[in-house]
Amino acid sequence: MKRLKFLIACGLVALPAFIVPAIGAQSASGAAALDASGNAADGSTAHRAALVQKLVGKWRSQVAETYQLEESVWVNDMAGTFAQVPIPTLELALKARTFDEMNAILVPPPGLLAGPAGSGSVQPKALGDIGTDLVFVPIAPCRIADTRLAGGQIATNTARHFDVTAVSDYSFQGGSATNCGGAGAAGSFAAGAFNFTVVTPPAAGYITAFPFLAAQPLAATVNYAAGDIRGNFAIVKLDQGASANELSIYAATATHLVIDMVGYFIQAPVPPLDCVETVSSNITVNANSTGTGSSPACAAGYTIVSGGCTMSTFDGRIVSSRQFPGSNTQFCAFRNENPTNSNTGVAYGRCCRLQGGP
Structure with a gap:
């Protein structure tokens, strides 16, 4: 899980040529591209390289011990992030007290912004947001979709879309012939709590759950091997627009899928x-x-x-x-x-x- 958490935060493009010498020098001597005070001597490009050198030097041991990654692998995976974030962000990341804080500064989680320089903190964007300030409503586990009963396997490298809210009967997509304990009658809600189970896929792959109409994230909700019956729990944000569907599932390889809902997150009602x-x-x-x-x-x-x-x-x-x-x-x-x-x-x-x- 720690490895997965780390990889989610990593960039995936090649390290630009102007950073490669600095990283190599860090591994060799830890002094290339720096002047006597430890700062870059030749402008913003060298300054970026110098900051990257220092970040790598600061966290290389934790990367090796916690995530079992070689330094070169980590640097390669982080190359896109190192190259694209603003230099003030790199400077702030260098002041982070923990590895998680450094990652959060370089790649802030959704809904968060890096704090001001020197604060070492992450600040919420807003208070009272109707999409984030929510209450959880648990329900008895209820099946809302089963591709073995409706729709067939999700084809390789495609996404299928599912209806979650404003549903009186989920049987049209292979689920329960009820509204799942009132969930279907609760109106639009911002997120759902689901158990996703892949059933006997013919080849190894993964599925990704994400809001309908949203960009597909670079993340896996369930990883599976050929022939698996394997599940995972996830809380997934849902589309709250006018479309009938709210949830999308991408399958890297063909698989049957069962979706059970165990609760949902909805805006807190104003008490009288x-x-x-x-x-x-x-x-x-x-x-x-x-x-x-x-x-x-x-x-x-x-x-x-x-x-x-x-x-x-x-x-x-x-x-x-x-x-x-x-x-x-x-x-x-x-x-x-x-x-x-x-x-x-x-x-x-x-x-x-x-x-x-x-």
């Missing part, structure tokens, strides 16, 4: 508010006088969101109506302009919490 009103007892304001009072404080777990003040006759007026920070009450100040009779005021507050809260 649970609100109550608190009302003070009558606040007496004498003739031609002022008075003050407050609503009872909200109960534990509730927060005051609004409130108000009233008086019993038109002789009274509201001088002030507000909520003081931290008080969780509605404050009222009254003025009774009747020259002979008293008046009464009332303060009320509206206290709310999210349902399911304490």
Whole structure:
């Protein structure tokens, strides 16, 4: 698994000629293309080569020990990345404290951006994204497709597309004749949790699961040998567009495929508010006088969101109506302009919490 994780992060094109001498020199003496201070002496090309030298020197032992890769193999696989990333990214990668952090800087995972120079961190692009801030809904394992029952083998070097959401009956693609415990009726969801099983392929190969209409990634979901019945679990992002299909499966060699869904990820619903009103007892304001009072404080777990003040006759007026920070009450100040009779005021507050809260 560690080897696979590493290979996914690697570039796959040949190392440009301007980097080859620097890499070779690193293996031989560790000093080529550098001036006395350890920096490149002849511009950006040499500077890139120098940074690559330092990266290789810093991580060569971990590559050999953890991934059982020879240095030359690693350098060749990483050549495209070393050649294409901006020089500031190489400089930031050189400051990484761990190998995983270095890889994440050179090839950020989807949805992440390298942090600012010197931060050694990876930052999220956004908060509250409807495609990433999700809740998982587990279901009993349910078959949504079986090519032995519908469609036949996926042909060599082709992709087949499957319907996952807004389905009342999956039997048309070889699956259950139900909506899989409500999954088919849940509307569009951003990702699914699946068990993919290849069944007796005639030759070795692999399948790749990816969102419908998306570019096929350079990754394998299940690797298999001839005659295998082999499965693997994967969480796969799904297309949320208007098309009927949401999931695509590429097969490097012909194979039958069974897909079982065990859950899905959907945007969290906004919970409704649970609100109550608190009302003070009558606040007496004498003739031609002022008075003050407050609503009872909200109960534990509730927060005051609004409130108000009233008086019993038109002789009274509201001088002030507000909520003081931290008080969780509605404050009222009254003025009774009747020259002979008293008046009464009332303060009320509206206290709310999210349902399911304490």
